[in-house]
Amino acid sequence: MEVKNEKMLLSIPPRDVRAIDELVSSGKYATKSEVVRTALKEFLYEKPLDEGPRDIRKFEEFRKEVQAKIKEKDYTRKDLDRFLEEAKEETKKEVRKMLAEAKRKKK
Secondary structure, eight states: OOOOOOOOOOOOOHHHHHHHHHHHHTTSOSSHHHHHHHHHHIIIIISOGGGSTTOHHHHHHHHHHHHHHHHHTTOOHHHHHHHHHHHHHHHHHHHHHHHHHHHHHHO
16 A cells, blocks of 8 residues: 655745755755655654654653643643743753754854
8 A cells, every 4th residue: 555645835944955955966865855754754753852852752652641640630720831831941942952053063
């Protein structure tokens, strides 16, 4: 049985488009779509969780664990909102750190 891919429209910065074009021109990839699919697979499934929020399966396991803990405790809406804000701030810090590290590696 053949898996049918879904088409998506993406907006990509010109610098990234040039990098994708270079990968295709080099012969490493046959098409731009192949470059994007490969990058997405790596981002979503191949990086360990400790490198950032990249492994969707582990994230889903974590989400289910959190939901179970919420059900077993008697948290108020205010508690959950506070937890969410703390998680947002922590995520922002991690993303900034990852971006800074990626920028250092490019230099």
